[in-house]
Amino acid sequence: MHIDSDSPARRIAADLRADIASGQLPPGGKLPSVRDLAERYEVSRTTAGKALILLKTDGLVTTRHGSGAYVRESHPIRRLGPERYARHHWEQTTVRAFATEAPESEAAQQQGHQTQEVSLVPADEPVATALGVEIGSPVYERARVVTREGNPTHTMTSYYRSADVEGTPLVDPSPGIAGQGGGFRVLADKGLAPHEITEDLCARMPTAEETLLLDLPPGEPVVELRRVTRTADGQVVEYARGVHAASRFVWSYTFAIPD
Amino acid sequence: MHIDSDSPARRIAADLRADIASGQLPPGGKLPSVRDLAERYEVSRTTAGKALILLKTDGLVTTRHGSGAYVRESHPIRRLGPERYARHHWEQTTVRAFATEAPESEAAQQQGHQTQEVSLVPADEPVATALGVEIGSPVYERARVVTREGNPTHTMTSYYRSADVEGTPLVDPSPGIAGQGGGFRVLADKGLAPHEITEDLCARMPTAEETLLLDLPPGEPVVELRRVTRTADGQVVEYARGVHAASRFVWSYTFAIPD
DNA sequence: TAGTGGTCTAGACCACTTC
DNA sequence: AAGTGGTCTAGACCACTAA
Structure with a gap:
């Protein structure tokens, strides 16, 4: 009033x-x-x-x-917890290629879809620090835009030490690796099975570029996710950062109270 | 270009x-x-x-x-991880009252400050579901606005089953409970020591009310936090929700990859 | 009191969509 | 061609801040 x-x-x-x-x-x-x-x-x-x-x-x-x-139509909200990384999602799966599959096949549309680009790039500061390599040294970058029901929902870009993924399907640019956890599977095959993850989240307004890429309505914030993945030994095997359209996700974490 | x-x-x-x-x-x-x-x-x-x-x-x-x-001046960013709930923050502490202490004492200003209001209110739907009581039944609400260096940074409102906190310093409106973890301490004293927490996060634009309350600059999103606290038995002892100015926080979680 | 951001009017033109 | 949102101008007034 x-x-x-x-x-x-x-x-x-x-x-x-x-x-x-x-x-x-x-x-x-x-x-x-x-x-x-x-x-x-x-x-x-x-x-x-x-x-x-x-x-x-x-x-x-x-x-x-x-x-x-x-x-504005309200989008269905996806709940994001640690379960999305669960081993059974990637351990049993064969590494699928999506080769010539029509990208607008019914299954692909329903399940969600991701475009992907892999390239060898010089490590910037956060990447270098996380992976423990020198700034500017070559690392593999795997950039993807994830789409669900025709709407882009988030971007995700992973970085790997080149020695870790050299010669794997991950860096083969022609077929590409399909879907969820393809990266984890490949690492596990090389004896670098992911075991622990640290996720950092922050929210902010999108850049103009992100607004276009994610087709964001004006006034919608984004959540920036930075992820460090380690093996049981504590070795970092992946550093990833992504940008999510805020309205489509809820993040959920459960933990024991520390001493 | x-x-x-x-x-x-x-x-x-x-x-x-x-x-x-x-x-x-x-x-x-x-x-x-x-x-x-x-x-x-x-x-x-x-x-x-x-x-x-x-x-x-x-x-x-x-x-x-x-x-x-x-x-715009960029604010120092606070990192929020599970450690902020650590037992040693509240287990050893005496329950302090801030009674007649001048709210603008140097220490209070530096450390941060919180206003607080405790009242008995009817449970709304999310509160009732979380605490396992009927909608409309009376629960204790403890609402606070947390300030740091003179700027409000977030609100936090906790709900407790009335039987759990009745007669404790928590519900005594006159002195109030000071600072961090006062609520956890009180619960522990009643034999309901908090053990596990689930946090749900989502980001959105603030309501007009929140903009005023948190003195948010236009265009700054907020992060809404919902927290469920359980004892080792799995009994829910606190449900809380808060609104954080997004630019001043980073959330960080580490977890093992589940099976 | 002078300078500032905030908001408004009335009317104009453009680019786009729909039919 | 008609209707739509988006942007612009030129000028006005208000509320606030600072000297």
């Missing part, structure tokens, strides 16, 4: 927000046009447009240029 | 962003005024102002109404 009711633009936004909350404007539903709003509230089109901007930055509304403004 | 160089407003923002990145505009430094920019770039004041809005939503710049626009 005190905030949000000040300026005309905020007032209009508040009214629309209420309509959305009440379900009167359902997800996917079309909002009144800027010109409609301007007339109805007796304000300039600029001001009515401002209301839409406010709702966009709230993440409540998406606009399609030339078409209209729509109530 | 392709993004960000389109409209005049974006062009101005890009120039300023470059000045910030290069250090020519240092953190805390004052940006040119809207009227300056308008004249220099030969655009309307509205457009020059738009550039500032873009930088604000990027989180790069803060504005002080009537004073100017300033490059």
Whole structure:
């Protein structure tokens, strides 16, 4: 009753927000046009447009240029816990190649899809520190964009010491390694079975590049994930960093209280 | 070279962003005024102002109404791992009251400070589910806003089954329990020593209320934390939820890869 | 009091979508 | 071709800050 009711633009936004909350404007539903709003509230089109901007930055509304403004569909939320790395996900699997498989096959669309690029790059500072190599020395970079139901959900880029993965399917650029845990499988085959993971998370607003890549609606934050994977000996075998569209994930961790 | 160089407003923002990145505009430094920019770039004041809005939503710049626009100071980042719950933080400590202590004493300011309110409230759905009580039944709510160096950094609200904490210092409204782990200490004293924690994290944009409470600059996301604390028996003794200013924290978790 | 950011109007043009 | 969001101008007023 005190905030949000000040300026005309905020007032209009508040009214629309209420309509959305009440379900009167359902997800996917079309909002009144800027010109409609301007007339109805007796304000300039600029001001009515401002209301839409406010709702966009709230993440409540998406606009399609030339078409209209729509109530944002809420995406299904995926819960991310340590189980996603579980051994049975990758230990039993054969290393599959997705070679000539049509990328829009039904299964691929449902299951999720990932594009992938592998290349040898000089290690930057965080990568070098994590992998214990010198800055600038060559490491394998495996960059992927993961898509689910047609929407890109996150990027993930892994780095490996070149000696660890040289000659494995991982670095063979032609077929590529399919899906989940392919990297872990390859490491295990080389006698470097992953055993422990440290994940660092932070949230921030996306860069312009990330907004394009992940097709983020304005006002949606991202979560940056940095992951260090070690063997039972404590040797680091993978360093990875990724960017997730915040609204599509919940992270969950369970741990014993330390002494 | 392709993004960000389109409209005049974006062009101005890009120039300023470059000045910030290069250090020519240092953190805390004052940006040119809207009227300056308008004249220099030969655009309307509205457009020059738009550039500032873009930088604000990027989180790069803060504005002080009537004073100017300033490059945002980057806050020291606190790393949050399971160690912050370590037993030695609360097991040995006496339960201190902060009674008549001046809230702006030097130590309090440095160490951080928290306001606190305890009350008996009806359990809402998530609280009831977590604590295993019926919706609407009375539970103790302990709400606090944590401040560090004069800036509010996060809120945290804990819920306890009323039988578990009845008659303890926790629910005594007059003195209040000081600082870290006071709640855990009290539970341990009642034979309900916390043993295991599950934390769920998600990132989103703040509500208007949160923006005020945490004094968030526009464009800064928050991380919502939900925490379930259990004894060694698996009994839930605390459910808590909090909202953190995203830019001031990194979360870190280490775990063994499950089977 | 002078300078600042914030917001508004009224009208214009553009780029895009839909039919 | 009609309707849409996006952006811009030029000028106005307000609320706030600082000297």
